[in-house]
Amino acid sequence: MTTKTNLLKLLVLLLPLYTLAQTAIVNGVILDESNFPLQAVNVKTQTDGTATNDTGFYEITIPSNTDVTLVYSHVSHKNVTITVNLKNGEVFEFNPVLKTDVDQIETIVLNGKKRKDVQGIVNIDPKTLIKIPGAQAGVENLLKTLPGVSSNNELSTQYSVRGGNFDENLVYVNGIEVYRPFLVRSGQQEGLSFINSDLVQNVDFSAGGFQAKYGDKLSSVLDITYKRPKDFAVAADLSLLGGSLAVESASKDSKFTSITGLRYRDNSLLVQAKETETNYNPVFADVQTFLTYRFTDKFELSFLGNASLNKYDYEPQARQTNFGTLDNPVALLVDYEGQERDKYQTLFGALQASYELNDKVTLGLVASTYHTIEEEHFDISAQYSLGEVNSNIGDEDLGEVEFSEGIGGQLNHGRNDIDALITTIEHKGTANINENEIKWSVKYTNEDIRDRLIEWEVIDSAGFSINAPAGGINQEPYEPDTFPITAFQNARARNNTQINRIQAYLQWSKRSTLGDADVWYNAGVRAHNWQVTDNNISGDNQLVVSPRAQFAIKPDWEKDMLFRLSGGLYYQPPFYRELRDANGTVQPNVKAQKSVHVVLGNDFSFKMNERPFKLSTELYYKNLTDVNPYTVENVRIRYAADNSATAYAYGLDMRLNGEFVPGTESWFSFGYLKTEENINNRGDIARPTDQRLKFAALFQDYVPNLPNFKMYLNLVYNTGLPGGSPSYADKYQYQNRLPDYKRADIGFQFVLVDAKKQFDSGWKKPFKDLSFGFEIFNVFDVQNSITNTWVRDVYSKRQYAIPNYLTPRVFNVRTTMRF
Structure with a gap:
């Protein structure tokens, strides 16, 4: 079955x-x-x-x-x-x-939102997570509509913030840091985010200048809190992309609570709509649970657990991509043989104890373990032909390839395996003394990672093997290649890595007055000590100290204005991916990347048509040193692991949110960003995340005369990222930008039962909420691309960039129900 x-x-x-x-x-x-x-x-x-x-x-x-x-x-x-x-x-x-x-x-x-506004934190209504349409619906789908948050891949849950990359974002669930799989290379392999939207009670997000209580990353913090149920409840969500089930319960005395979520996802609807014909069999499933038990009024114990299984079987068959111009259309035809078999199994468990020593002091202890076993095995052979396309309108062969300009082949092989065990234990504390709040923590982490990387690629054109570009310029078939025959790309490494970390922070907060104005202060410092051992060779013992501060003031003005200033010195000690160089070899002495943050913000709250609105504006600047340069292909990041660069980022983020339609929250976002890096003193050049302009909107509406018929619109426009260049290209000599990313997802929902429309009899009586609807992803069928495939025309020796398109227009049906 x-x-x-x-x-x-x-x-x-x-x-x-x-x-x-x-x-x-x-x-x-x-x-x-x-x-x-x-x-x-x-x-x-x-x-x-x-x-x-x-x-x-x-x-x-x-x-x-x-x-x-x-x-x-x-x-x-x-x-x-x-x-x-x-x-x-x-x-x-x-x-x-x-x-x-x-x-x-x-x-x-x-x-209660004022406390978040002071900290520069965006709070998102959990109900919105479930309603808003998207190819990867959930928390990350909404984050991508916020200013400063960028992603050009709807199949991925990864995002970059204000010039950072995917590895620079902190994610917490109930105060516990969570991780994502190591070996994911493309968005369609990801499956499920760790965060289960059905279990979420609160969502906080900070895009920079965050407090010392949050960890050592350079870009952002996503802080998720799961529900503590009061009664027994069940929620279900079904669509053509899969389904989810959440069960809540609580004991009669409310001492014990539990919430458990099961999810299943199948991306076939999205992947099989792409231009590559495939046999695609994905299985993405997980189960999560959050349990709490309050022994006394002072002592509580909680458990957060997750088990997930992602299986990705991919067998491409054929592909045709038309590109070029109307006057000179060109097509790439590819026939494939082989397959890819990927498997990610993760287990996560965290036990958390909280004890109220007295009415002023609360103490906590957290122990967690994350274990992932990942396999990425593929052998895919591709035989391609590059040819001219019949462009005669009315011709029965319109769109067919009439003449081949080049032929070639490509063989990709991979046997990548990783087994990682991450164990942490942390003590936390909070004290409230005379209107001063003091928080502290001491944390120990052990990371034990065993990794095998074997990847190579062989390319030939017209029957001649093309060597790696480092060997010299290949003139075949007109001149014989005098260099030894080698793989076009070849990476082999075996690593047995242990990382021991000790982290601590101390921070102080206070609310006070300054004249007639309300003011808030926050100051703190973090320390992080670590040492890397790989294959029994130990690196240096390294220590960084990170001071951070925030100040907010709310003047006693007629207009409701709040001003914020935050910043500090932020470090990112290397995680395992950042320790591996381009060949996969671990470099134990990679230093922490360092960034000076300065963020100036303003919130202007006002009413329009007797409905609440808020305009949030933030200016930010980052100065980065000891930068670890990297390249991005789809969602896989490869580092140089040599701290050979400096960088900077600055920009402006604006967001207007409020009740544009009574009773619903919508928003419009704008972001401007410029980020550049200087590698080995060769001069400033755009970083891979240099997303100059970003416009986004999240809009909720309903039909005035039919309020139970609702509409949800998700719009994103991002200017093109640097990327799509050949993997071997020197970015100082050749840099390309991908096309602008434009996407609109829309959902329509007909509500049969909700809080305002209950039934005392009939088949609708058991329901508290019941709705049916349909979604249209990529409404305007825009051909967005994430990377380019480079093929060689043997006659002209030119290389063509053939775009790898993301998902076209896709229809989905969906039902949600609550009892």
Whole structure:
């Protein structure tokens, strides 16, 4: 029985059990006028209530995304009343002081998003993750619509931020750093992101100038929090690309909670729509779980686990790509033999303990293990012909190749295997002392990696073997090649690498006033010590120290304005990929890349047509030294591993978001970036991520007279990246730019059941949410390309760049349901 059939049966069995809760938390410590904790203070909403314990602490769960009034009352003190409106999953701390002689019945409106705005963090509504269409729907799909975030490959979940590459982005789930597979070369091999959108409760993203509590990367932080369920619930999502199932549960006393997600994905719909005819059999599946148990009011234990299996079987058969001009059309015809077999198996587990020492100090301990076994085996032979195309309109042979200008062949071989085990243990702490928040951490990481790299490529043209370009200029068949016959490209290496790391940070935060303005301060420092041992040869013991700071001020102006200034010295000690040079050999003494960040930001919040809007603007500058140069082919990065470059990046990011349509959030983004590097003092040249201009929009709408019929639009326009050049080309002598990337995805959804439309009888009664719809990926059928295939015309000795196109227009149907 197929995996799809099993998944459908499981869905049918679990559907009637579903219910859904979207909540936030308000907590804090209540004091009297002498700053002593007050016990037995009643905290009530319209529907729920609690009381403070003997330390004055309270915690109450409230509905999210709606105004909720809380009343704090005590027999010998005056009441305090506040109104809050929090995002789903937010935790808002409020510490009122109850007085005996002053009436405090006025309403104070508080919004939990202000805390994120101060830190320069973008917060994304988790509901949007599921609704917005995309070839790789989820968190990364939405990130690509933000300014400063770039990706020219809809099949990939990887993204670059403000001139950085894919390896420069931190990803956390519940405060635990997570990783991606090592051997992925193309977007269609990726399958599933680690982040399961069905489990997400909160999404925070920072594109630079982030705090010291976040790790040692140069570009960005994606901080994900998974849900803590309140009741039993089930959610399901089915489409032609696969399906997902999420099950939530909680014990009656709420001490134990669990949420588990299963996903299955099949990219055949997207890959088989491309111009290469293939036998394609992918299996991308995973299961994730997040469990929590609160033993006492002070001690809690949680577990995050993930098991994934990605199998990628690819057998290309034939390809025809037409290119050139209307006057001189050219076609590449390719016949393939052989296949590729890839397999990625990963296991991840993290155990986290949290203990409230008292009402001011919280201590934590985290232990995690990540294990991945990856295989990449391929033998693919390609025989090509390059020819002139019949362009006579009306001719029955229109578009057919009439004359071959060149013929040749190519054989690619690979036997790449990697087995990596990454183990960490970390102590964390938080202390609140007299309005000062202090956070600290000490972390130890051991990385044990065993790697075999065997890759070679043989190319011939008109029956003559073409040697590697380093050997000299090949004039065959007109002049005999005097150099020894070698593979066009050849990389072989065996590595047994161990990396030991010790990391620590200390940071301080405070909210205060400056005149009539509210101000926020944050300052911190990180330290990172590591040593690399490869094949029993140890490198140098290295240490870097990273100071960082943030300052925000909200003037007492009529207009709602917030200004931010952040920056610091950021280091990125090398991970395993950055230690391998172009031949795959580990260089143990690669230094940490270093970057000075300066970010100046402004948020202008306003109302238009009585609806909230915000215009966010950030100017940034990065100065990088000890840069590790690299090349990018599709999504695979190969480093020089020699710290031979310097670089810089600067730009402007703008984002306007708000309720363009009442009740829905949409946004428009603009980004300008310039980034260049200087390799071995040869002069400045565009980096591989030099994405000059970026426009994006995420728009949600509904039909005015039919509000249950909804539309979701995802638009991205990026100017062309440097790339598509031959892999051996010297970028100082030959640099090409890929065409601009233009893409529009649209989704239509008809809602049968939602929170506003419930049924007391009939077949719709069990549902809390039910919708059906369809999606159109690449609405305008734009031919975007990610790389070029280079073939040689033996007659003119010219090389032609044949674009490798991404996905064309594709239709998908989808249904979501919640019980």
